[in-house]
Amino acid sequence: MDDTLFDLPFFEDSHRELARELTTWARDNYRDRVHRGNVDDVCRARIAALAQAGWLRYCVPGNAGGALAKLDSRSLCLIRQILSYHDGLADFSFAMQGLGSGPLSLFGSAELQAQYLPDVAQGRLIAAFALSEPDAGSDAAAMTTRAVRHGDKYHLHGIKTWISNAGIADFYTVFARTENDAVDGVTAFVVNANTPGLTVSERFEVCAPHPIGTLTFDDCVIDASQRLGEPGQGFKVAMQTLDVFRASVGATALGFAQAAADMAMDRAQQRPMFGATLADQQITQAAIGDMHTDIHASALLIYRAAWQRDVLGQRTTKSAAMAKMFATEAAQKVIDRNVQIHGGLGVKVGHPAEMLYREIRALRIYEGATEIQQVVIARETMREHARGDNT
Numbered sequence: 114m115d116d117t118l119f120d121l122p123f124f125e126d127s128h129r130e131l132a133r134e135l136t137t138w139a140r141d142n143y144r145d146r147v148h149r150g151n152v153d154d155v156c157r158a159r160i161a162a163l164a165q166a167g168w169l170r171y172c173v174p175g176n177a178g179g180a181l182a183k184l185d186s187r188s189l190c191l192i193r194q195i196l197s198y199h200d201g202l203a204d205f206s207f208a209m210q211g212l213g214s215g216p217l218s219l220f221g222s223a224e225l226q227a228q229y230l231p232d233v234a235q236g237r238l239i240a241a242f243a244l245s246e247p248d249a250g251s252d253a254a255a256m257t258t259r260a261v262r263h264g265d266k267y268h269l270h271g272i273k274t275w276i277s278n279a280g281i282a283d284f285y286t287v288f289a290r291t292e293n294d295a296v297d298g299v300t301a302f303v304v305n306a307n308t309p310g311l312t313v314s315e316r317f318e319v320c321a322p323h324p325i326g327t328l329t330f331d332d333c334v335i336d337a338s339q340r341l342g343e344p345g346q347g348f349k350v351a352m353q354t355l356d357v358f359r360a361s362v363g364a365t366a367l368g369f370a371q372a373a374a375d376m377a378m379d380r381a382q383q384r385p386m387f388g389a390t391l392a393d394q395q396i397t398q399a400a401i402g403d404m405h406t407d408i409h410a411s412a413l414l415i416y417r418a419a420w421q422r423d424v425l426g427q428r429t430t431k432s433a434a435m436a437k438m439f440a441t442e443a444a445q446k447v448i449d450r451n452v453q454i455h456g457g458l459g460v461k462v463g464h465p466a467e468m469l470y471r472e473i474r475a476l477r478i479y480e481g482a483t484e485i486q487q488v489v490i491a492r493e494t495m496r497e498h499a500r501g502d503n504t
């Protein structure tokens with residue numbers, strides 16, 4: 114792995130130390146990125162190991178047993194980059210603990226934080242984030258799941274789908290319509306998986322398997338104290354959580370791309386071809402040049418966005434969208450080139466190059482598809498232009 118990226122000026126020395134320690138730990142713990150066996154069991158084991166080594170403590174703030182006082186975007190990105198370089202499911206397990214509990218860290222009452230977050234950091238509770246619905250994906254505001262208030266209880270009705278960790282999660286952060294049909298009529302709740310009226314109504318497989326499925330809420334009654342933030346603040350909760358984690362999706366893509374680039378280099382230098390090696394062919398060198406430039410450009414965008422949030426304390430709507438979009442699209446190209454360099458081996462089921470090819474694809478769709486990021490970047494830029502920021 115090209116660790117010169119950790120020299121970027123966006124990092125403190127503590128980040129470089131974190132990167133060094135995690136790299137050593139991941140190298141010792143993950144030898145083969147192609148996992149076998151039941152995916153639920155694999156993910157539970159990943160969570161237990163990440164908790165035991167202390168890495169999950171970066172998913173929650175210091176007052177709830179976290180490693181640092183506040184969620185630190187650069188640490189989250191570094192951890193995801195390094196885990197995804199070695200093992201996609203380790204990164205997935207880490208990310209979902211953070212994303213599923215992020216709304217609690219940012220908006221939960223002191224009681225809710227104390228009740229859930231220390232157990233998230235210790236791997237005793239598994240978290241999930243339930244925003245998407247069958248007819249409300251990219252257009253999340255079209256959600257129809259409702260939470261109707263009766264006294265100090267809310268009654269939930271509706272369906273959430275594409276929910277990662279469905280079936281193994283102990284609790285779900287759920288977004289439901291409480292007030293009206295406007296964007297600001299959505300409220301966030303934390304719902305325990307064993308609440309009567311909540312069922313995992315479907316499990317399905319995606320091309321890079323992880324636990325995922327559909328939740329049905331059929332008069333699922335929860336206490337009003339399970340609400341996150343104020344009524345009608347649900348979109349703010351979702352968007353501020355995604356603000357923290359969006360750049361980290363780019364970091365996962367970066368780790369995948371680095372794994373592919375290293376694999377490509379090993380193969381190209383070893384593969385005899387036309388009296389030399391594959392790496393000696395200039396067309397291969399053009400590919401290697403492009404792959405590494407894409408990797409460095411991705412790192413710059415990701416860590417700029419993370420630094421802006423951590424150090425400047427700014428909203429990173431535009432820079433995180435750029436980082437997520439560029440890094441995931443670039444990683445797809447890098448990973449495809451790695452398959453090409455491997456020839457037939459690159460499409461052999463169970464080969465790490467083929468595994469990466471499956472692992473990267475969904476990143477261009479979830480947490481805002483590339484087209485959504487394009488629109489976000491354009492709208493922010495038009496707003497800046499109208500304010501005269503760019504003239």
Ligand SMILES: Cc1cc2nc3c(=O)[nH]c(=O)nc-3n(C[C@H](O)[C@H](O)[C@H](O)COP(=O)(O)OP(=O)(O)OC[C@H]3O[C@@H](n4cnc5c(N)ncnc54)[C@H](O)[C@@H]3O)c2cc1C
Pocket residue numbers: 242243244245247249250251252274275276277278319325475478479480481482483484485488
């Ligand atoms: C592996 C995986 C894990 C996921 N995990 C979770 C989770 O844990 N929790 C959760 O809540 N959700 C999760 N999701 C859901 C994810 O967020 C949605 O899939 C995503 O928001 C896209 O919604 P959709 O699938 O309904 O596609 P649609 O909304 O139907 O979009 C289809 C396509 O339309 C295009 N598009 C979108 N907007 C525009 C536009 N303005 N102009 C032109 N084209 C456009 C994009 O290419 C997009 O891919 C997951 C999805 C996947 C695949």
